[in-house]
Amino acid sequence: MRASHPNAESVGTPAGADAGLHATRRALVILVFSSVILTLSMGIRHSFGLFLQPMTTDLGWGRESFALAIAVQNLVWGASQPFFGWFADRHGARRVLLVGGLFYAAGVALMASAATPAAYTLAAGLLVGLGLGGTTFAVILGVVGRAYPPAKQANAFAVVTAAGSFGQFILVPVAMGLIGGTGWYQALLIFALAAAVIMPLAMGATRNDQQTNDLGPAQSTGAALRQAFSHKGFWLLTGGFFACGFQLLFIAAHLPAYLVDKGLDPKAGMLALALIGLFNIFGSFFLGRLGLRYRRKYILSIIYFARTLVIAAFLLVPVSTWSVALFGAAMGFLWLGTVPLTNGILARIFGTRYMSMLFGITFFSHQLGSFLGGWLGGWVFDLTHSYDIAWTALLGVGLVAALINLPIDEQPAPLPAVPQ
Amino acid sequence: MTRRGWGYTAAAAIIGGAVVVWALRIYLSPTAVVGFANGLFWCN
Numbered sequence: 001m002r003a004s005h006p007n008a009e010s011v012g013t014p015a016g017a018d019a020g021l022h023a024t025r026r027a028l029v030i031l032v033f034s035s036v037i038l039t040l041s042m043g044i045r046h047s048f049g050l051f052l053q054p055m056t057t058d059l060g061w062g063r064e065s066f067a068l069a070i071a072v073q074n075l076v077w078g079a080s081q082p083f084f085g086w087f088a089d090r091h092g093a094r095r096v097l098l099v100g101g102l103f104y105a106a107g108v109a110l111m112a113s114a115a116t117p118a119a120y121t122l123a124a125g126l127l128v129g130l131g132l133g134g135t136t137f138a139v140i141l142g143v144v145g146r147a148y149p150p151a152k153q154a155n156a157f158a159v160v161t162a163a164g165s166f167g168q169f170i171l172v173p174v175a176m177g178l179i180g181g182t183g184w185y186q187a188l189l190i191f192a193l194a195a196a197v198i199m200p201l202a203m204g205a206t207r208n209d210q211q212t213n214d215l216g217p218a219q220s221t222g223a224a225l226r227q228a229f230s231h232k233g234f235w236l237l238t239g240g241f242f243a244c245g246f247q248l249l250f251i252a253a254h255l256p257a258y259l260v261d262k263g264l265d266p267k268a269g270m271l272a273l274a275l276i277g278l279f280n281i282f283g284s285f286f287l288g289r290l291g292l293r294y295r296r297k298y299i300l301s302i303i304y305f306a307r308t309l310v311i312a313a314f315l316l317v318p319v320s321t322w323s324v325a326l327f328g329a330a331m332g333f334l335w336l337g338t339v340p341l342t343n344g345i346l347a348r349i350f351g352t353r354y355m356s357m358l359f360g361i362t363f364f365s366h367q368l369g370s371f372l373g374g375w376l377g378g379w380v381f382d383l384t385h386s387y388d389i390a391w392t393a394l395l396g397v398g399l400v401a402a403l404i405n406l407p408i409d410e411q412p413a414p415l416p417a418v419p420q
Numbered sequence: 421m422t423r424r425g426w427g428y429t430a431a432a433a434i435i436g437g438a439v440v441v442w443a444l445r446i447y448l449s450p451t452a453v454v455g456f457a458n459g460l461f462w463c464n
Contacts, residue, residue, distance in 0.1 A: 170439065173446035180451060266453045274447035278440060 026207070027147040031156055033205035034140050035163035037097065037198050041104065041135040043167025044191050045073070045128065047175030051111075054184040065117035069124040071371065076129025077136070078367025085138040085356030086221060093143045093356070094206035100134020101198030103127050108195050112188035135198050137164070138363055141343045142356030143205055153347055154296075157340035158288025165284045165336050169277035224354040233349060233408035234358070237342055238365045240300060243401035244338045245369030247307060247394050251276075251331060253374040258387050259324060268321040272328030279332030287337025288344075296341045296348070301405040303341075307334050308398035315391055349413050 052066045088096040107127030114120035141157060148156045178187035219227070228234045252273075259269040290299045314327040346358050377390045421429070446452060 170443055173443045173452075176446055176449075176451055267448060270448060270453050274444055277447075278444070 027152075027156070030147040030205055030207065031144060031159060033201050034144050035160050037135060037201050037205055038137075038140050038160055038164040039167035039170075040194055040198055040201075041100075041132060041140075041167070042164040043171030043174075044104070044108065044195055045132060046168040047172050047191070048124065050172065050175050050179060051184050051188065054179060058184070061117050061120075065120060068117075069121040071374075072121055072125030073129040073132070074367055074370060076126055077132040078364040078370075080130055080133030081136075081138040081360035081363045082357055083360070084134045085142065085358070085360030086354075088139045088142055088356045089354045090221065092206060093139050094202055096134045096139050097202030097206065098199050100131050100139070101195060101202060102131075104131025104135060104198060105192050105196035107131050108188055109192035112185050112192070131195065133360075137161075137339060137343070138356045138360040140205075141339075141359060142352065145343070145347050145352040145355050150348065151292075154291035154340065154344050155289055157343055158285045158291070161288055161336055161340045162281050162285035164339075165277075165280040169274075169281060172277070219353070221354070221357070224350070224357070227413055228350060228354075228358050228361075231349065231413055233345070233410070234362075236404045236408050237345055238362045240304065240401040240405050241338065241342055241362045242365040242369035243304065243397045245366035245371075246373035246397050247311075247369075248335065248373070249370035250373035250377045250390060250394055254377045254381070254387060254390070257381075259319070261387075262319045264319060264321070264324065268324045271321070272324045275325055275328035276332035276335060279329045280335040283333035284336045284340065287334075288340030291341050291344045295410060296345045297405045297408045297410055300338060300341045300345075301402045303334050303337055304398050304402035304405065307331065308395050308402065310334070311391065311394055311398065345408065345410055348410055351412070 048070065052063060055061070056063055056066055084096050084100065104127075107123050107130075110123035110127060111120060114123050140160060144156045144160050145153055175187060175191070178190055182190070255272065256266070256269045259272070260266060287299060287303060310327065310330045314323060317323050342362060343355070343359050346362070347355050350358055373394075376393070377387065380390045380393075381387055
């Protein structure tokens, strides 16, 4: 049986009230440091696309070199999250965040000085990918989840995810300002310094990691994996998250080209991307907080269903600047709200002891979906000279995701029987 | 909410609004449109 949150027993006395207040402040400090880390780690990578043109022009590389590095980065990010998550669960998140911050800073600094496309792929693909694996959702949400009692986790997940979304929105214009003002080389070095700041921030975010909350059942890594892999809800959640990545990367990568094909001014597409970024902040926060009041699987299902409706409406009405802006705002609102909810369901079913590892596995599925969404979108276009099939696949995948979240049993999973 | 709470909320709304307006202006600048035309604007 699970222990209750340590604060819960003692709040009735003045000393208990002091301890409760202290624990609340401690959790708030962890939340603030974690939010700033995620703002930096998500924001810096989000701006890399802006470096493509100035770098490839200056260095005389083909764009495919740059694209390959970004593709490798996404796969390494996804593949490394379960391992970084496992290490954070077993040995504390501090060392993971420190190593992740080091990889990230070194990777961005080496991106600036890479002399060949291969060196660039090593820096931007492998090192930054590992840096992302150590400093983003799986590790950070684990830290935050362990700092808060179950009743307050949804709120904390919503805040920290919104901080990541804020980083994505705000560091893109910062990168543009830096590239315009100092050139891409200096801009990358400044971003490397910003990534290095993750290391001292990690000390604040992990002051009490693994000590502050009910972590769920005591079990080995193998037992936790067996428990998750034999739970139908884990696979349904992982499948739904695949759809999330598939939809989002297709839109992020191919919407610009789609709109130009439809004869729109590129500025309209830019407006859509800006609105996606802006509304993503509010959506992550609002949808994540809904997890406090309603069953999270239903909200997840509604998000996937709403995305499908929004995409269908966008395809059915004549394309205009207004329809693009509305599409951007609506999709932005539905963009990353899936993260705090997916994580919240995992925490509820399996506890927070192995949350980083388990979320890392579901996130790998998200990244595979992202890879396929981006790649298949281009492949289908090259084959048919149209995005129609890809958009249809997006609708189908969204509907499947909406349905498969419904049967998830969100009740805490029973502890496996221990032989006497 | 207390008066201090309303004060913090108003200050946060003003600062947040200014940051959003600044960011949107840069997003919609010609330089951004060039970045957008690269097709890799968002490296999701």
